[in-house]
Amino acid sequence: MSFNSGLGMERSYYAATANPFARAPKLEGEAHADVVVIGGGFTGLHAALNSIERGFSVIVLEAGRIGWGASGRNGGQMIPGWRKSAADLVARYGEAKARTLFDMAMEARNLSVERITKHNIACDLRVNGHLTVAAKPADLSWMREEADVLARVMAYPNAHVLNADEARAKLNAPGFHGGFLDECGGHVHPLNYALGLAEAGRGAGVVLHEDSRAVSLETTNGVVARTESGVVRARYGVLACDALLGGLEPRVAKRIMPVANYLVATEPLANARELIADDLAVSDSRFVVNYFRMSADNRLIFGGGERYTPEPPADMAAFARGHMLKVFPQLCNARIDYAWGGLVSITMSRLPHIGRTGDLFFAHGYSGLGVLLPALTGKVLAEAMAGTAERFDVLAGLAPPEFPGGAALRSPLYVLGMLWYALRDRL
Ligand SMILES: Cc1cc2nc3c(=O)[nH]c(=O)nc-3n(C[C@H](O)[C@H](O)[C@H](O)COP(=O)(O)OP(=O)(O)OC[C@H]3O[C@@H](n4cnc5c(N)ncnc54)[C@H](O)[C@@H]3O)c2cc1C
Numbered sequence: 001m002s003f004n005s006g007l008g009m010e011r012s013y014y015a016a017t018a019n020p021f022a023r024a025p026k027l028e029g030e031a032h033a034d035v036v037v038i039g040g041g042f043t044g045l046h047a048a049l050n051s052i053e054r055g056f057s058v059i060v061l062e063a064g065r066i067g068w069g070a071s072g073r074n075g076g077q078m079i080p081g082w083r084k085s086a087a088d089l090v091a092r093y094g095e096a097k098a099r100t101l102f103d104m105a106m107e108a109r110n111l112s113v114e115r116i117t118k119h120n121i122a123c124d125l126r127v128n129g130h131l132t133v134a135a136k137p138a139d140l141s142w143m144r145e146e147a148d149v150l151a152r153v154m155a156y157p158n159a160h161v162l163n164a165d166e167a168r169a170k171l172n173a174p175g176f177h178g179g180f181l182d183e184c185g186g187h188v189h190p191l192n193y194a195l196g197l198a199e200a201g202r203g204a205g206v207v208l209h210e211d212s213r214a215v216s217l218e219t220t221n222g223v224v225a226r227t228e229s230g231v232v233r234a235r236y237g238v239l240a241c242d243a244l245l246g247g248l249e250p251r252v253a254k255r256i257m258p259v260a261n262y263l264v265a266t267e268p269l270a271n272a273r274e275l276i277a278d279d280l281a282v283s284d285s286r287f288v289v290n291y292f293r294m295s296a297d298n299r300l301i302f303g304g305g306e307r308y309t310p311e312p313p314a315d316m317a318a319f320a321r322g323h324m325l326k327v328f329p330q331l332c333n334a335r336i337d338y339a340w341g342g343l344v345s346i347t348m349s350r351l352p353h354i355g356r357t358g359d360l361f362f363a364h365g366y367s368g369l370g371v372l373l374p375a376l377t378g379k380v381l382a383e384a385m386a387g388t389a390e391r392f393d394v395l396a397g398l399a400p401p402e403f404p405g406g407a408a409l410r411s412p413l414y415v416l417g418m419l420w421y422a423l424r425d426r427l
Helices: 042-053 086-093 095-118 139-152 166-171 190-204 316-327 371-384 389-396 406-426
Strands: 029-038 060-062 130-133 159-162 179-182 207-209 216-218 223-226 232-239 258-266 281-284 291-294 300-307 336-346 355-358 360-364
Touching: 029 042, 029 223, 042 060, 042 190, 042 232, 042 360, 060 190, 060 232, 086 095, 086 139, 095 190, 095 371, 095 389, 130 166, 139 159, 139 179, 159 166, 166 179, 179 300, 190 207, 232 371, 258 316, 258 389, 316 336, 355 389, 355 406, 360 371, 371 389
Parallel strands: 029 060, 029 232, 060 207, 130 281, 232 360
Antiparallel strands: 130 179, 159 179, 216 223, 223 232, 258 300, 258 336, 281 291, 291 300, 355 360
């Protein structure tokens, strides 16, 4: 079992349909590079690609298998923006800074699509839009406000509010009151996207090591990353471990919290296009969000239901299927072919935590919106290592607060808060 193979990843739809990828060797002995990247998910892989394109030599240390963290097991939903609405950003930062942040998020979206196209990554990319469906009638008022702020402040004409009939024409599921369609959203096979990024990096000269867990880091006067069988000495480091960070760097761990989330993939469905029109990616407006889309072979890939305890449900398939049937009761006879879970890292503010400690840069805590944003953070970290820190400073300025209660209490206190919001969903 590899470091990141838990929660059924080896039995996931993505692992079953992964493109061939030659395993990278374990780190043995001493190695040197300009940049050592710790973590082989979207953040680490984008940082590696951007760094090598700037002329740095790069080594990636991945504790388990490339792409097997959150990056290769998520819903594959490409949702433009931050986990905060444009209206929230304006309220918090004012129009000018909110616009800068929004433009950066759109850059992330465009960079992701460009990477896939440029490197010819076979990952079932669909960019027909992302639909958020309204679980409560009251959701329509924030959706209208959001579309208005996007059009007026961000000069973004691609978001539209749908009434109940229009939403029903896109999504054949009862119980929704309308929706918010962002035409620039989409979806992707996330593991094949990650493997494609790694392959592109390898082609450009990035040295990859799998099964090479960093067990200690020194971060002043360069970065020294030690594994059990080797050591990398580098000018800079990029910490890209997200929810799997564990105790490696306690100075940054207090601002992120791992939450488990579970998915199922049904058998291929004969009536797939009747369930979701236009091959959209869809999520609902609940606090504990349900998200779903069709795979390239017409399976419904459905994620829903968070758990705040480290133990997975006894039956992951039954757990996520229960949420699926609440949205799609008509699928009660559909076979579940795959079930798996993953750890998503969230922050108090739902904005990511990006920064540096000594010569170690980090980006994590995308709070469920980490398919698109790493294309931006990887680029901005590489810019900062190359000496241009302006955009890095903008992102570092988003730093979320620490979770209350310190290392021992942050989880129980926060879990209570999350359960309260989840309960409000049900009421
Ligand atoms: C179930 C689930 C569904 C999600 N759905 C969506 C979605 O639909 N849309 C969306 O935008 N986002 C979604 N997300 C969030 C998104 O997947 C993450 O934000 C994103 O993948 C984070 O990428 P990353 O590279 O930062 O982290 P990861 O992909 O987790 O990569 C971190 C890597 O670091 C490695 N690592 C950890 N410790 C060490 C160490 N000591 N040494 C070396 N390597 C180490 C791990 O093995 C792992 O491979 C979802 C997440 C989950 C878990």
